[in-house]
Amino acid sequence: MKYLQEVEKFGYALLDEPADIFDVNNKGNKEVIFDVQFESGVNGNSEGSRAFQKFSPSGTVSGALGHNLPTKEVYGLFTDNDKRKSAYFIVTKNGVIGTGKLKQTSATVADGGSNVIVLRYADVLLMLAECYAEKDNVSKSNEYLNLIKKRAGIEEVSIGDVTLIKEEIALERRKELVNEGHRWFDLIRTGKAVEVMNAYFTRTPGYNGITISELNYVQPIPQGQIDTDSATKQNEGYN
Numbered sequence: 494m495k496y497l498q499e500v501e502k503f504g505y506a507l508l509d510e511p512a513d514i515f516d517v518n519n520k521g522n523k524e525v526i527f528d529v530q531f532e533s534g535v536n537g538n539s540e541g542s543r544a545f546q547k548f549s550p551s552g553t554v555s556g557a558l559g560h561n562l563p564t565k566e567v568y569g570l571f572t573d574n575d576k577r578k579s580a581y582f583i584v585t586k587n588g589v590i591g592t593g594k595l596k597q598t599s600a601t602v603a604d605g606g607s608n609v610i611v612l613r614y615a616d617v618l619l620m621l622a623e624c625y626a627e628k629d630n631v632s633k634s635n636e637y638l639n640l641i642k643k644r645a646g647i648e649e650v651s652i653g654d655v656t657l658i659k660e661e662i663a664l665e666r667r668k669e670l671v672n673e674g675h676r677w678f679d680l681i682r683t684g685k686a687v688e689v690m691n692a693y694f695t696r697t698p699g700y701n702g703i704t705i706s707e708l709n710y711v712q713p714i715p716q717g718q719i720d721t722d723s724a725t726k727q728n729e730g731y732n
Contacts, residue, residue, distance in 0.1 A: 494621070494624040494628075497617055497620055497621050497624065498621070500526070500614075500617050501617075501621075504523070505523055505524060505526060505614040505617070506523045506524065506614060507524055507614060507615060507618070507640065507641075507644050508522060508523065508524050508644075509644070510576065510580070511576050511577045511580040511581065511644065511645065512576070512579070512580035512593075514580075514594075514610075514613065515580075515593070515594045515595070515596065515607065515610075516596075517596050517598050517606050517607055520608055521608075523614075524613045524614045524615065525608075525610055525613050525614075526611075526612040526613055526614060526617070527610075527611045527612045528608040528609060528610045528611055529542075529608060529609040529611060530608045531605060531606055531607065531608055531609070532606055533598040533599035533601070533604045533605065533606035534599060534604065538599070538601050538603075538604040540604075541598075541599065541601070541603065541604030541605050541606055542604075542605040542606075542607065542609065543603045543605065544595050544605055544607065544609060545595040545596065545597055545598075545602060545605035545607060546558060546602040546603050546605065547560045547561070548560055548561050548562070548591065548592055548595055548672070549591055549595075549597075549602075550562060550583075550585050550589040550590075550591045551589075552585075553583075553585055553589075553591065554597060554602050555602060556602050556603065557602070559589075561672070562589065562590060562591055562592075563582060563590045563591070563592060563671060563672060564590070565590060566693075566697075567667065567668075567671060568582055568584075568590050570664070570667070570668055571668060572647060574646055574647060575645050575646060575647050575668075576644075576645055576646045577645050577668065577669070579593070580593060581593050581594060581671055581672070592671075592672040594607070594610075594672055594673070595607045610673060615641055615644075615669050615670070616666075616669075616670060616675070618637050618640050618641060619637070619638070619641060619662060619665060619666050619669065619670075621637045622634045622635075622636075622637035622638040622658075622662050623659065623662050625637065626655055626658050626659050626662060629655055631652065631653055631654075631655060631658055634652075634658050634662070635650060635651055635652060635658065638650065638658070638661065638662055638665060641665055641669055642665065645668075645669075663679065663683065666679055667679075681710055686705070686707075686709075686710065687705055687706060687707060690705050691704050691705060706730075708728075708729055708730030708731075709730070711728050712728070713727060713728055713731035714727055714728055714731075
């Protein structure tokens, strides 16, 4: 917690508008703490990212691959007055949902200029809210949580129960950090990955009885790596 509090002293701040965070003309803004940087049209289009191409719904742009699209379920968590709903998503004319956090910056869609944000100040504030909840300081926890809600333009909360405020923080992390790669690790960290994912598979058509277990918390070690060192053993469940 003390390291998160140190970050508060460094001059980072929430932007007033969620849409401005991912504006390609506003890179390196005061909310961004660490990002992986890309630029279109440099060195024969070799300095860009394929993320926009990969994560755009198929048919929206030439070569779009439609990987890792937001679900209708997560989109439905956002009320219409939540400014993040239009800032963080796109919706095609066919009702397919895509991320609005990546922008097309070049006619060459595989040469994207959107930086990939790894850590931003909103994440730090939500982590602080969680830390205060763990210390049973619900007043400070509400205070930090409401900084995110206020920026989004949604109703602030005053939750007195530690369990309930932890649940509200988890929900706000799911919304604020959607498509930034945090959700799976949040579920593992809080011990809810198996429960949440298996429930999702059960209620969602197309998964046909798929389930996960704690063995899926890690991935298999590539055989080529195992072959370089006889002391390396394959992770349990992948033999």
